[in-house]
Amino acid sequence: MTSGVKGGSRLKVPLLDLTAQYGTIKEEILAATMEVYESQQFIMGSKVEELETKLASYSQAKYAVGVSSGTDALLISLMCAGIGPGDMVITSPYTFFSTAGSIARLGAKPVFVDIERHTYNIDPECLEEGLAAMSADERAHVKAIMPVHLFGQCAHMDRIQALAESWGIIVVEDAAQAIGSEYESSDGSLHKAGSMGTYGCFSFYPSKNLGSFGDAGMVTTSNADASKRLKILRVYGSQSKYYHKVIGGNFRLDALQAAVLLVKFKYLDQWTERRRENARLYRALFEQEGMEQIEVPAENKGKHIYNQFVIKVGTERDALKKYLAERGIGTEIYYPVPLHLQECFRYLGYGPEDCPVSVDAAARTLALPIYPELQREQIEYTVENISSFYKL
Numbered sequence: 001m002t003s004g005v006k007g008g009s010r011l012k013v014p015l016l017d018l019t020a021q022y023g024t025i026k027e028e029i030l031a032a033t034m035e036v037y038e039s040q041q042f043i044m045g046s047k048v049e050e051l052e053t054k055l056a057s058y059s060q061a062k063y064a065v066g067v068s069s070g071t072d073a074l075l076i077s078l079m080c081a082g083i084g085p086g087d088m089v090i091t092s093p094y095t096f097f098s099t100a101g102s103i104a105r106l107g108a109k110p111v112f113v114d115i116e117r118h119t120y121n122i123d124p125e126c127l128e129e130g131l132a133a134m135s136a137d138e139r140a141h142v143k144a145i146m147p148v149h150l151f152g153q154c155a156h157m158d159r160i161q162a163l164a165e166s167w168g169i170i171v172v173e174d175a176a177q178a179i180g181s182e183y184e185s186s187d188g189s190l191h192k193a194g195s196m197g198t199y200g201c202f203s204f205y206p207s208k209n210l211g212s213f214g215d216a217g218m219v220t221t222s223n224a225d226a227s228k229r230l231k232i233l234r235v236y237g238s239q240s241k242y243y244h245k246v247i248g249g250n251f252r253l254d255a256l257q258a259a260v261l262l263v264k265f266k267y268l269d270q271w272t273e274r275r276r277e278n279a280r281l282y283r284a285l286f287e288q289e290g291m292e293q294i295e296v297p298a299e300n301k302g303k304h305i306y307n308q309f310v311i312k313v314g315t316e317r318d319a320l321k322k323y324l325a326e327r328g329i330g331t332e333i334y335y336p337v338p339l340h341l342q343e344c345f346r347y348l349g350y351g352p353e354d355c356p357v358s359v360d361a362a363a364r365t366l367a368l369p370i371y372p373e374l375q376r377e378q379i380e381y382t383v384e385n386i387s388s389f390y391k392l
């Protein structure tokens with residue numbers, strides 16, 4: 001590596017730079033959104049339908065239902081599954097708030113099960129033990145497992161699905177960070193994120209691999225009945241206008257967002273490949289520098305789409321973050337407080353000892369810039385600075 005750190009080469013390496021991507025597709029985006037302006041059809045319509053068709057097929061699901069956000073994708077899926085007061089849903093504490101928030105908002109109880117040390121996804125061992133430790137009465141209240149494909153890598157779906165089947169409960173995939181990610185089953189077959197559970201929940205929040213110009217989301221399912229009910233719940237619970245058999249909400253995806261997403265979707269695989277190349281470069285550079293202090297992300301078979309590239313260091317993590325920030329390098333902590341220790345979930349009665357691996361990860365992980373437009377020299381500069389931090 002040549003660009004000397006001490007020489008004061010002041011590269012900027014933001015955690016994410018959406019303007020770089022916008023520059024490459026600006027004309028197409030303007031044309032596509034202009035169509036919506038001219039039509040004045042802002043609610044549902046052909047753009048939303050086209051996006052749903054494309055994403056169902058991309059995610060190997062029979063149906064896709066566009067919704068207002070990733071959070072709403074989770075919420076409407078649980079509503080569709082009839083989950084409510086008295087029910088329990090098992091999930092990971094090491095995820096974004098919405099995963100467990102959607103459970104609690106329906107009056108159901110989130111049950112947290114710890115994660116695997118190296119992938120940060122829900123640990124099937126803990127899941128099995130957790131279920132086995134419940135009384136038959138308690139277990140009767142468990143209605144779903146909600147694995148999160150964290151950072152863009154699928155959770156251990158073979159075992160999760162086998163457990164769900166044996167206990168007669170459904171699987172709701174939180175695939176918010178995992179569009180296009182693939183799980184390799186023990187028989188060697190590949191399965192796209194969102195195709196394995198009864199519901200697959202996606203987010204198009206701008207920082208996700210497929211990001212809208214605001215909030216948007218999608219639910220995938222291969223269950224015809226579920227798809228029908230999702231579409232009813234999405235529009236206030238009315239199948240025909242002004243007649244309500246069930247209580248739904250306004251969970252619609254905007255036509256304008258669909259127009260933006262349709263343009264971006266064409267580039268999704270190419271952008272994901274760039275993220276994967278960036279991840280390979282980080283790995284090679286950390287190895288070249290002989291940096292054993294850094295644990296790079298574990299990669300299972302299948303396909304990691306690197307919504308985030310998260311390293312694990314020691315308790316010096318916060319000092320490293322600060323050191324990098326001073327040198328123009330943006331990083332982030334996903335997530336500083338695991339959900340079982342969040343104030344809003346204190347009533348559930350968890351302590352740190354209940355999910356120790358999550359607590360450890362929260363103290364030691366750091367996400368580095370990984371977005372597709374990142375330049376090689378920016379990655380080199382980032383690794384050089386991490387290396388120089390450890391030489392202090």
Ligand SMILES: *Cc1c(COP(=O)(O)O)cnc(C)c1O
Nearest residue numbers: 069070071096098176177203205
């Ligand atoms: C982003 C995200 C969500 C929420 O999606 P929004 O579109 O921001 O509502 C839910 N779960 C996970 C794991 C996420 O990363």
